Amino acid sequence: MLNFTRFAHACLMHRNVISPFHVRRALVRNLSTATFDPTSADKNSAPFSNKKLEAHELLGISSEHWHRPGVWDEKDLRSLRSANQAWANRMRSEGFFSENESRRGHAPKILWIGCSDARVPANEMIGEPPGNVFVHRNIANQVVNTDFNCMSVIQYAVDVLQVKHIIVCGHYDCGGVKAALVNTDHTSPLENWLRNIRDIHQHHFAELSAITDLRTRQRRLVEISTMEQCLNIFKTASVQRRRVATHLQSQEPGSRVTFSEPVVHAFVYDPETGELKKLEVDFKEYMRTYSNVFNLYSVQGAATAETRSAQPIAQAGVRASTKSEEPSLSDIIRDSLENEGSLSKQK
Numbered sequence: 449m450l451n452f453t454r455f456a457h458a459c460l461m462h463r464n465v466i467s468p469f470h471v472r473r474a475l476v477r478n479l480s481t482a483t484f485d486p487t488s489a490d491k492n493s494a495p496f497s498n499k500k501l502e503a504h505e506l507l508g509i510s511s512e513h514w515h516r517p518g519v520w521d522e523k524d525l526r527s528l529r530s531a532n533q534a535w536a537n538r539m540r541s542e543g544f545f546s547e548n549e550s551r552r553g554h555a556p557k558i559l560w561i562g563c564s565d566a567r568v569p570a571n572e573m574i575g576e577p578p579g580n581v582f583v584h585r586n587i588a589n590q591v592v593n594t595d596f597n598c599m600s601v602i603q604y605a606v607d608v609l610q611v612k613h614i615i616v617c618g619h620y621d622c623g624g625v626k627a628a629l630v631n632t633d634h635t636s637p638l639e640n641w642l643r644n645i646r647d648i649h650q651h652h653f654a655e656l657s658a659i660t661d662l663r664t665r666q667r668r669l670v671e672i673s674t675m676e677q678c679l680n681i682f683k684t685a686s687v688q689r690r691r692v693a694t695h696l697q698s699q700e701p702g703s704r705v706t707f708s709e710p711v712v713h714a715f716v717y718d719p720e721t722g723e724l725k726k727l728e729v730d731f732k733e734y735m736r737t738y739s740n741v742f743n744l745y746s747v748q749g750a751a752t753a754e755t756r757s758a759q760p761i762a763q764a765g766v767r768a769s770t771k772s773e774e775p776s777l778s779d780i781i782r783d784s785l786e787n788e789g790s791l792s793k794q795k
């Protein structure tokens with residue numbers, strides 16, 4: 449099958465095209481004359497050279513495969529089906545896919561928000577079988593407040609599935625992050641999406657502009673962006689509501705809830721080693737600083753009649769906050785971090 453990641457990255461990096469279809473057409477006609485140069489350290493110069501590349505080189509696939517007659521993809525539908533059959537047989541032998549299990553539905557404890565990059569599979573890299581991880585992926589693992597897709601996933605995961613953990617997983621060598629670091633219009637809607645990353649670049653401009661090596665700057669922006677997405681999760685109403693509710697439950701004697709849920713984790717995956725690195729994020733300090741801006745719920749706050757009617761799904765004991773009240777979300781985050789155990793222990 450065509451390596452879609454490399455194809456998408458080729459789309460991201462190509463400045464003279466309008467859509468992936470234009471890229472493909474241009475490639476097939478072998479009209480491409482530009483290539484991305486990731487070794488360029490000069491942020492002000494366009495990272496393109498005039499070296500003429502063969503189309504298969506730009507897509508990162510072998511010349512032999514590119515020129516193979518017949519079906520373009522490595523796997524045709526028959527081989528996909530046989531691969532699926534082998535996988536299904538193996539999983540059945542391990543106890544998956546029984547009728548009972550199917551009827552029970554799924555009850556994942558983890559929400560995974562990761563990049564669409566094909567090198568970053570959610571379940572596999574943390575050794576979780578089907579059924580354990582609720583997954584949302586997009587270009588550069590963004591959590592955008594106006595993205596109904598991502599917001600719906602978070603709301604469902606938190607309110608209905610009641611996941612205990614949310615993992616935001618960025619990855620080094622992220623095509624979205626690299627594309628947002630070049631002065632190129634990747635055209636709508638992709639460029640609109642990349643603007644989210646450019647905004648993060650702006651917010652951390654002093655730190656990032658001090659890094660002269662482009663690859664190092666890309667890697668740092670991956671880390672910063674991942675941490676910012678975690679903060680975006682804390683700004684989300686459904687997450688705040690659930691954390692306050694579970695904080696109250698955890699205070700009750702004999703409660704099965706022992707920490708504020710969900711706990712948010714920032715990880716970065718390195719495709720060169722296959723390893724995850726945990727990023728240390730000071731959620732506590734951030735939310736304390738901006739509590740008057742983002743806090744929507746607090747434990748003891750009394751809601752006004754207006755607020756109560758505007759928040760009909762607020763759970764018992766949880767009131768929408770109208771002003772700064774204690775304990776605030778930042779306090780709850782601090783409490784939960786102090787009680788935070790390992791991921792494996794809590795799930």
Ligand code: CO
Pocket residue numbers: 563564565587588589619621622623624625
């Ligand atoms: Co990526």
